[in-house]
Amino acid sequence: MKPMPLNWKIGGPLLGILVFLAVLLAKPIGVSTQFVVLDAVLWNLQQPDAGIVTQTAEGFTSTNAYLAKSGGALAAEAGNPLTYPVVFVLAMMVGAFLSSLIRSTVPKGERNVPAMYRANTGGFWPLRWVLAFAGGVLVLYGARLAGGCTSGHMMSGMMQTSISGYVFAFGAFLTAFPTAMALLKKEG
Amino acid sequence: MTMTLVIAGLLGAAFGAMLDRIGATNPNWIARMLTLTDTNLMKTILVAIGTASILIFAGQMYGLVDVGHMSVKAVHVGVLLGGAILGFGWAIAGYCPGTGLCGLAVGRIDALFFVAGGLVGAAGFMVSYPFWESIGFLNGEKWTLGAIPGADYPAAIPALQGDLAGIVMGAAFILIAILLPRRIVGRTAARAAAADAAKTAPAE
Known part of the structure; x- marks a missing residue:
């Protein structure tokens, strides 16, 4: 017996309205950048002297070229992770967890x-x-x-x-x- | 600032819950979609893209949606190559970045290994970024299909009115979702199995 997800006729419009609301209120949804941000935070904790996240008078920069690009945008996020995209991704995990509590948990063998x-x-x-x-x-x-x-x-x-x-x-x-x-x- | 974070929290939680509800946190539904044996998830995503597209561009036409909230990414060789690399991993794992994190949150242990692998893959890119940059794979323009009024993005087809094109494309996505069969691969076998089950059922 496989638990059936929402039918596309209901799930599709609901998800569509949600991603529209994201654009209306803030900006389009994205997730994968936060893996880089978490990497940078961990790297910086592991090697604090490597200059992975460096704060200067003009803002943040990094010895890593990827983190330093676009004016150190990614380094800045790793330096101050309480930002929109980080909170969005953490909340996304909380939302999925709460949904699974209501829907019934994943069977043990399936996990x-x-x-x-x-x-x-x-x-x-x-x-x-x-x-x-x-x-x-x-x-x-x-x-x-x-x-x-x-x-x-x-x-x-x-x-x-x-x-x-x-x-x-x-x-x-x-x-x-x-x-x-x-x-x-x-x-x- | 605080308001932005509250919005991020509410939208994120709703998005995560929706991903779970549509079956996207479950690798089985990803696998059934990618083997075309059950396209419910694909139809869901197509309708979602279509619905959002129509709402965004209709909203822009009526001045209700700020065009500045759009965020179009550049198209370059890396998009195609990276997409193809992602596709391999997507089929092998049954997770993509968002659904992997949500799969972990709903208690899937294999998702933990996916996320750990994801951190290694992202770190690998952080280190190899100068190489892709140096061979020009990351250079490109932020093209949109048509010219969107009020936005600076270059248009692939400049004569095309961008917001109207967005509404038409949105309708097309929804139409494809409606026309797409629920099962594409193994239809005859599935029908035979269902007929067999129906035949043997009364005898029991």
Whole structure:
């Protein structure tokens, strides 16, 4: 018995209104940048003398070229993380958690290996963990190279008729469809 | 400042809860979408993009939505290449950045490994950024489809009125969602299985 998500006829308009409200009240939704910000915070804690987050009279900068670009925008966020995008992403996790409390929690076996992956790559936890980790490396490396992820490019981009959104969606589905179809032949 | 953070908190919480409700925090639904065996999630996202697009551009036409709130990203070689790299990982893990964090929040342990991998991948990009910059893969213009009144973004098709194009594209996304079959791959097999189940059911 698989718990059914909201039907697209209801979930689609609701999600659409929500991402519209984000643009109306603040700015388009995006997530993947916050992985860089957290990295920078951790790096700075680990090596405080490496100059990863440096405050100067003009603002923030970094010895890392990526954090220092655009006038040190990312270094500034790591230096003072109480900003809109960081709060948004933390609140997003709280919202998902609260929703799961209402909806009923994820079954125990499912937590380590989701059914579709169990059916195809087996129920061996460590293998699933390695695949999830490798997937995470690829997803975030790709997202930062692209300058955005599924939320920032695909949803927020395409809804603004941004050409980068269409190009990103094309690139992502170009590999995601064949990979999923080769890896996940059995239906869990 | 405080108001901005309150808005961020409310919007973020609502977005996270919605991702959970539409099944996006569950790798099984991502997998069913990417194998085209159940397109409910894809139809949801298409309708969401379409709805938001129509509301944003209609709102701009009537002066209700500030054009300055738009944030268009540059298109460059890295967008295509990065998208393709992300696509591999997306299919392997069943998570993308937002749904991985939300999957972790709803108690999925494999999502913890996805997020840890994500931090390593993001750090890898931080270190290798000068390389991509030096070969020009990150240089590009922030193109939009048409010319959007009040915005400075260059238009891919300058003759096209950008806000009108946004409404038409939004309608097109919703139309595709409606026309897209719920199951595309393995329809015959699924129908046969359902017929089998119906046949054996009365005998039990």
